[in-house]
Amino acid sequence: MDDASEIPTRLRLELRHRMRPLVGRDPAERDRAVTPLELLYDLTYVVAFAAAADLLAEHLAEGEVWSAIAGFVFVGWAVSWAWLNFTWFASAYGNDDVMFRLATIVQMIGVVVLVFGLPAAFEALAHAENPLVPAIVIGYVVMRVPQIALWLAAARQDPAHRRIALAYAVIISAAQVGWVLLAIAELPIVPTIVILLVLASAEMAAPVMSAHRMGFAPWNAGHIAERFALLTLITIGEVIAGTTAAVGALTLEQGWSPEAVLIISSGLLIAAAIWWTYFLVPSRTVLELRPTRTFSWRYAHLPLFASIAAVGAGLHLTTIAVEHGGVSLFGISLALAIPLALTIVVILLIWSVLLRSFDLSHLSLLLVTLAPLVAAVVVGFLAGPTEPIDLEDRSDLTALSVVISLVALGAVIEVVGHELVGYGHTLRAWQRTAGEAEGATATDLPRG
Structure with missing residues (x-):
């Protein structure tokens, strides 16, 4: 049990969410627990999975098999990848201050906006059109921009991991520019899918390559x-x-x-x-x-x-x-x-x-x-x-x-x-x- 004299200090940290430096968590910390904020964040993603699953079932019932599967795979990857990026940062720098909390809530809003765009994305694929409809793009940008801000803050406040934090910020920014440009380009469905696959592969490969060249962030x-x-x-x-x-x-x-x-x-x-x-x-x-x-x-x-x-x-x-x-x-x-x-x-x-x-x-x-x-x-x-x-x-x-x-x-x-x-x-x-x-x-x- 905590010593009685230490309780006020602990409560001050838990109850007063002022700005705190992003200095990195201890990667060797044992029994690191998931926070309530992280669990709250996860609930929005489960809603996204559920919505995508329902749309998959509905389009399968209408006989639109391949477009339904393509839409589900696209949404599943996009949602899972955004969740993984947040989890990676939170494990390394989650300090539960007001900036981290507000950035997390903004990302949750982005997930909800993306969910509203799912029906239109599935319909677009069913008609061999670009699935990056406005709500999908806006929701995804809202999900990712707070992550860029957080990585930039970590680069500024944690000199030991500045290079890798900047690398993550650049990778996410470049990927978002790519998604937006693809959304506004009026390309046929086949080139659109090919570019989507290239963007997704690059966004997954770049963090690994960067980490091995510049060092790991202090994730646990x-x-x-x-x-x-x-x-x-x-x-x-x-x-x-x-x-x-x-x-x-x-x-x-x-x-x-x-x-x-x-x-x-x-x-x-x-x-x-x-x-x-x-x-x-x-x-x-x-x-x-x-x-x-x-x-x-x-x-x-x-x-x-x-x-x-x-x-x-x-x-x-x-x-x-x-x-x-x-x-x-x-x-x-x-x-x-x-x-x-x-x-x-x-x-x-x-x-x-x-x-x-x-x-x-x-x-x-x-x-x-x-x-x-x-x-x-x-x-x-x-x-x-x-x-x-x-x-x-x-x-x-x-x-x-x-x-x-x-x-x-x-x-x-x-x-x-x-x-x-x-x-x-x-x-x-x-x-x-x-x-x-x-x-x-x-x-x-x-x-x-």
Whole structure:
């Protein structure tokens, strides 16, 4: 417990949010905790993921498959990348003063503005037009400009990290100029997509190259691990929301039935299994020991947030099928099985880049896990690849229950397989990592 004489000083820091110098946090600080402000900030991003998932489901239901997927991938990357940039700065310089708080709130406003632009962006892609509609561009600029200001303040107030802080400010500024110019240029859709991919790749590569040339900002690896874990956890809530919406629509149409109970049980199992699987990866433990692995580990998370939200989109598509019809069971099975399979594969990728290890037991476990997902797609195809699902037909309702149950079974197999077999390999990989760390030099640590 704190000494009574120290409490007034601590309370003064917690309650008086005056301007404080951005001198950098201690990258070696143990048990660094996530702040309430960071959690508040995350909520706006979950709203963005949910909105993108709903639009994905709605456009899939209308048969606009490829444009819907392209829109979802674009929005998922843009939102995740902006979140990652803020998290990176907050881990290094989050001092909870009035400037940091106001900059964070402004970024949250930018996320909300971007969300309002999502329907127009999806519609633009559906008509082969530029998805950088005004609300998207304005929202993204509002999200990123406060980050530029914060990095410039850090460069001015933290001479030890001036070069890397200026580099981040320049990278974000150049990227924003690129997005704005692309938005106002009236280019055909193919060149627009190509330039988007080039801009995104450059914006992701530049920070890594700069850090290795100029030194690392004083971010905290353990704090970064917890931030990513919590956003993953909150995003899983989209799966639960999709499940309750689907069952709510079904029970409204037909009342409670064994199928409704089976569907909600399976949806909750999927959410729980994703949570269980993700937290089998010892991210914080390894990153605190080998912090330079954070770069590849964090990039592996970018598709994870989108794939988890896409599972929720598959469940939302189920809701649309129940309420309005027009969706085949085959389409539902694909919308559920593919994002769950991607989620499992990405978690395996995160594990692999974190521990820098792989063995054939992972491949065999992955194949066993994917088997029920493939079976779910086969059932959906046999029920009719194009015919809309008809819940008045008992066989269609049963087939829907079987599809969702098979998808849930795949998620459960992944958990059981790791508990029975995979944990041993994780322990062995950790022992190798710990052994390598004993001979590590100072270059293995972030240069604060």
